[in-house]
Amino acid sequence: MGKWYNENASNNSVIISSRVRLARNLKKFPFSVKLGNEQGKELRNEVFESLNGMKNMSFINISEKSDLEKLALFERHAVSQDFLQNKHERGLILSSDEKISIMINEEDHIRIQSILSGENIEKAFETADKIDDLIEGGLEYAFDKDFGYLTTCPTNVGTGMRASFMVHLPMLNNSNQLSMLLNSVAKFGMTVRGIFGEGTQSYGHIFQISNQVTIGRNEQEILTSLKNITNQLIDFENNLREKNFKDRTLWEDKIFRALGALKYSRKMSGMEAMGLLSYVRLGIIMGIIDDEKIGPVYNIMMNCRSANIQLAEGEELDSDARDIIRASYLRQVL
Numbered sequence: 001m002g003k004w005y006n007e008n009a010s011n012n013s014v015i016i017s018s019r020v021r022l023a024r025n026l027k028k029f030p031f032s033v034k035l036g037n038e039q040g041k042e043l044r045n046e047v048f049e050s051l052n053g054m055k056n057m058s059f060i061n062i063s064e065k066s067d068l069e070k071l072a073l074f075e076r077h078a079v080s081q082d083f084l085q086n087k088h089e090r091g092l093i094l095s096s097d098e099k100i101s102i103m104i105n106e107e108d109h110i111r112i113q114s115i116l117s118g119e120n121i122e123k124a125f126e127t128a129d130k131i132d133d134l135i136e137g138g139l140e141y142a143f144d145k146d147f148g149y150l151t152t153c154p155t156n157v158g159t160g161m162r163a164s165f166m167v168h169l170p171m172l173n174n175s176n177q178l179s180m181l182l183n184s185v186a187k188f189g190m191t192v193r194g195i196f197g198e199g200t201q202s203y204g205h206i207f208q209i210s211n212q213v214t215i216g217r218n219e220q221e222i223l224t225s226l227k228n229i230t231n232q233l234i235d236f237e238n239n240l241r242e243k244n245f246k247d248r249t250l251w252e253d254k255i256f257r258a259l260g261a262l263k264y265s266r267k268m269s270g271m272e273a274m275g276l277l278s279y280v281r282l283g284i285i286m287g288i289i290d291d292e293k294i295g296p297v298y299n300i301m302m303n304c305r306s307a308n309i310q311l312a313e314g315e316e317l318d319s320d321a322r323d324i325i326r327a328s329y330l331r332q333v334l
Contacts, residue, residue, distance in 0.1 A: 002097060003076070003097055003098050003299075003302075004017070004097055004098055004099045004115055004116055004117050005017070005076070005117060005296060005298050005299045005302050006295075006296055006299050007117040007118070007296060013118065013119060013234075013285070014167050014168055014169065014233075014234045014237055014238070014285075015118060015119045015165050015166070015167055015168075015230070015234070016117070016118075016165075016166040016167065016168055016206065016298050017077075017115055017116060017117055017118070017165070017166040017298075018115070018116050018118065018119060018120045018121040018123075018124045018163075018164075018165055018166075019077075019113065019114065019115040019116075019124060019163070019164045019165075019166070020113070020114050020121065020124040020125045020127075020128045020161065020162070020163045020164075021111055021112065021113045021114075021128070021161070021162045021163075021164075022110075022111070022112040022113075022128050022129075022132050022159075022160050022161055023107075023108040023110070023111055023149070023151045023156045023160040023161075023162075024108060024109060024110040024111075024112070024132065024135070024141050024142075024149060024151075024160060025108050025109040025110070025141065025142040025149075025150060025151060025152070026043060026046070026109050026110070026139055026140065026141065026142065027140045027141060027142045027143075028140065029042075029043050029109060031108075031109075031152045032086070032088060032105060032106070032107060032108065032109065032152055033152065035088055035105070035109075037088065037089055040088040040089035040090075040105050041089045043104065043105065043109055044061075044089055044090065044091035044104045044105060046139060047091065047093075047102070047104050047109075047110060047135065047139070048091060048093070048104075049138075050134065050135050050137075050138040050139055051093055051102070051131070051134060051135065054093075054134075056095055056096045056097075057093055057094065057095055057096075057100070058092075058093070058094050058095075058096070059091070059092075059093055060091065060092040060093070060094060061089075061090075061091060062079075062083070062084075062090045062091065062092050063089070063090065068307055068310055068311060068316060069307075069311065070084050071084075071306075071307035072305075072307035072308050072310075072311050073092075073094075074307075075302070075305040075306075075307050075308055076098060076302060076308070077098075077115060078092075078094060078098050078101045078113075079092060079101065079103055080103065080106060080111070082106050082107050083103045083105075083106040083111070086105060086106060086107075088105040089105060090103070090104060090105045090106070091103075091104035091105065092104070098115075099114060099115055099116060099127070100112075100113070100114055100127065100131065101113045101115075102131065107151075107152050107153060108151050108152050108156070108160075110135065112128050112131050112132055112135075113128070114127040114128040114131075117296075117298075119165070121163060121165065121223055121226065121227065122223065124163075125161075125163065125219060125223060129219075147215065148160070148214075148215060155212065155213075155214065156214050157214065157215050158213075158214040158215030158216065158217070159214045159215075159217070159218065159219050159222065160214060161211075161214055161219055161222060162210050162211060162214070163210060163211055163222055163223055163226050164208045164209060164210035164211075164226070165208070165209050165210075165226065165230050166206060166207070166208050167206070167207055167208075167209060167230065167233065167234070167237075168204070168205060168206055168278065168281060168282075169205055169206075169207060169233065169237050170205040170237075170278050170279070170282050171237050171240035171241050171244060172233070172236055172237050172240060173202065173205040173207075174205075175240060177236065177240075181233065181236060185209070185229055185233075186212070188225065188229055189211060189212050189213040189225065190209060190210065190211055190212060190225070190226065190229045191209075191210060191211075191212045192207050192208070192209050193207065193208045193210070194207065194208070203270075203271060203274040203275075204274035204275055204277055204278040204301060205275075205278045206274075206278070209226065209229065209230050209233065210226070211225065211226055241282075241285075241286065245286060251286070251288070252283075252288055254279055255279050255280065255282065255283035255286075255288050255289065256283075256288075258275075258276040258277075258278075258279035258280055258283075259276075259279075259280055259283070259289065259334065261276055262276050262277065262280065262330045262331075262334050263330070263331060263334045264331065265327045265330070265331075266324065266327050266328075267320075267323045267324050267327050268323055268326050268327040268330065269319075269323055269326075270304055270305060270306055270322075270326065273301075273304045273326060273330065274301055274304070277297055277300060277301050277304075280294070280297055281297040281298075284297065294333070294334060295333070300330070300333055300334075303329065303333075304326050304329065304330070306322055309322050309325055309326055309329070310322065313325060
């Protein structure tokens with residue numbers, strides 16, 4: 001089964017993917033900061049048991065994975081940094097297409113994540129909500145009638161939901177308008193982060209837009225607000241594209257130079273590849289490059305990342321070797 005990032009929907013618009021994450025804790029266990037190791041094992045096993053009937057899912061004891069395998073899961077957005085760094089007994093339930101991942105013993109006891117290619121935030125929520133109901137059918141959540149779902153971090157109390165779009169904003173990122181717009185977004189209870197979320201940088205002009213507030217709003221209100229803010233950013237991006245593409249020859253030159261470097265280089269860093277692939281994706285959206293000959297650009301970006309390159313090769317490699325293999329891969333796919 002193909003992964004979510006193999007789908008061509010991610011080439012068609014500013015929005016690369018839609019994600020919904022639900023934070024939950026079980027009433028019978030203390031929060032993670034007070035959770036003992038044996039309690040962590042018991043909690044993991046109970047959640048595994050509650051979802052045992054789900055099809056096409058892998059039940060993974062993450063401590064049995066190599067550091068390279070863990071990092072590759074992070075690069076593919078299946079797990080968070082906090083999850084990998086947590087010293088508790090952790091578990092991961094992962095669908096074969098990686099559209100669903102359930103982290104057990106991250107910052108909270110349970111983090112349900114649904115991620116889909118393109119603009120599919122309602123469907124992502126629907127999937128996460130169904131899994132949430134399955135777990136709650138057999139286990140009791142920590143819930144307060146006034147505050148909602150109780151979480152380790154107060155910013156997640158309430159719905160416990162973070163909804164986000166991953167967006168490609170090359171024009172805004174290269175303009176002097178981005179900082180001003182990001183400040184405006186914060187006033188509406190939203191935040192813009194790097195490609196891997198909080199505390200990370202943007203690579204390839206890719207950002208994540210998500211809600212900051214989970215209390216005092218229901219899930220549909222959060223989704224509506226997220227869509228409205230994201231649509232405004234998309235309008236700014238598209239207006240800049242229309243304005244800049246009046247000088248079509250200049251942008252065709254930039255885009256085909258990027259494609260040429262990707263097709264013929266013998267050594268390339270991950271950061272350089274992301275930047276050049278960003279221009280290729282822009283060229284596809286603007287009708288300058290035919291995506292049928294290339295396929296989903298975000299899939300190529302994913303396969304270019306360090307841990308995934310090393311997993312494909314079956315061994316750990318130094319940066320020079322990775323850069324050579326990355327360039328070879330790019331020549332083959334392009």
